[in-house]
Amino acid sequence: MKNLKKTTKQDFITYLAVILAFIAITVMGDAGMLSRSFKGQLVPICCYIVMAVSLNLTVGILGELSLGHAGFMSVGAFSGIIAAMSLQAAIPSPVLRLVIALVVGAAFAGVAGALIGIPVLRLRGDYLAIVTLAFGEIIKELINCLIVGVDSKGLHIIFNVSGAKTVNDLHMLEGGRAIIKGAQGATGTETIASFTAGFVLIMISLVIILNLVRSRSGRAIMALRDNRIAAESVGINVTKYKMMAFVTSAALAGAAGALYGLNYSNLLATKFNFNTSILVLVFVVLGGLGNIRGSIIAAAILTVLPEMLRSFADYRMLVYAIVLILVMLGTNNAQLKGLLAKIIPTKLRKEAK
């Protein structure tokens, strides 16, 4: 172990922590120590962790603010659902179908990321942010118009622009079934997502992102974040590396979306709106920009927190908002930081570092 680089060691600690957390939760689940509502949260927690880690690649590592990450999740979710449901007859094994759905979700979201990235990455700062927001909303409305069904002849897809079409317009053969019903979303989906799949997805995303960050390409991406002009002048291809980070991030979000979609029997396209993008962004910022481990912890805690605050009932979202503001003030205001430094002894802080 001594020969390993410091960063490699850090990465192994991250992997180990995730594996231990998975084992601990599985053991506790088998022993019946977990509540039902917490068990129901496990798959969404995994999805949000992957979302946060992948958004951190765009916002923290590449340094571009994206407000439309839920759009990629949505593309992944619905393409994954279509893949899983249409292969229901052909492939009986749910595990294999789940894997195919995740791959399909990632592929479609990756393509969407590439298509959106080409125009978007030419813009900068707040303009880039608003355009990603706009794309997120466009994806939401387009999927809201989608009607998809499957029968023995294959997939039937119509695009409900007028708002007047229904499943009957698919003209399916007998025995055909609708997968996505326009504004009603995906209904009757077979829920094949599992916590184990979520864990595997988290591990895969971590391996992809941590290896990317530590590689030559990763250093190029971070150089673009720190000083674009200097990076360009030493011959770093701006478009190539920006696209690399953006598309990877979109594809991982797509896989997370597919897992999320296959965890619920009913799913609306409006679920993946601006608020979901913001929610994930909050995980990333609170966890620390560019800090992958921080994203995992923040996503897990902040997904569980509203559930734990359930005893406050109506006040829980209010408490959440206040906590959010106070954390931002506490970590970014110089005076408050100084005050905290006086309260918490120096030794403790050094150890924490």
Place this chain on the structure above:
Amino acid sequence: MEFLSYLISGISLGSVYAIIALGYTMVYGIAKMLNFAHGDVIMVGGYISLTAMLSMNLPPIVAVLLAMVVCTVLGVIIEGLAYKPLRSAPSLAVLITAIGVSYFLQNSALLVWGANPKSYTPVIEGAMKIFDGKLSISYISLLTMASCIVIMIVLTLFINKTQLGKAMRACSEDKGAAMLMGINVNRTISVTFAIGSALAAIAGVLLCSSYTSLMPTTGSMPGIKAFTAAVFGGIGSIPGAFLGGILLGIIESMAKAYISTQLANSIVFAVLILTLLIRPAGLLGKYVPEKV
């Protein structure tokens, strides 16, 4: 005639967007921050005016003034408590704080006024009929358009002719230099928030009068659209916000009428994306090339 009626409803909707976008753009121009809570101040303005009219039986004009006062105070308090301590923090931290404030306002409204949509009594009712009754324009649309123009003129005069307006322009250009010239930057930013919030209250009353329904999330979508309008026109530019707002309203109304109701928002956003690709700083924004 149909076209004309869609055009008028578009301009009326656009006027509301323009009034909200003015608040966005002024705050952005000076504080360089995206105030995501702006949309929720609109909602608060709507609720205050509704409560004043229904529970306290105040005449509409007093209700509007009351909403403006409450929103102005609210805007200054938000700025002082949440944004002022973060003046030198990275912009993402301020953005997340603004989102926190937005959640806070929405959930406070949920607790105070409940989750169910409330029906809003328009401040004026009735419609004007012209061309032998073929075209009817509601008084509220006329009021909205008139308010937008008046606000625009007053604001332009204020920014260009008064000392405070000069201070605002100086702060938006260079905060450090403005401070050296003896301008109280913090006070100027507070005043900007106060004006933006008062405008949000007016927008809230006009918006709710046109759509006659009000709930805690009412402000978020118009807020996002107005933000889009501000960027469309060139964020930081006051005529840009006006132009962007009106154009966005017309595009939305036309898209709803002639293309698809379901995809109206998508069309609005697609136009924004195309515009930004051709003019990266918006219609009237100044493009500042980077210097090494």
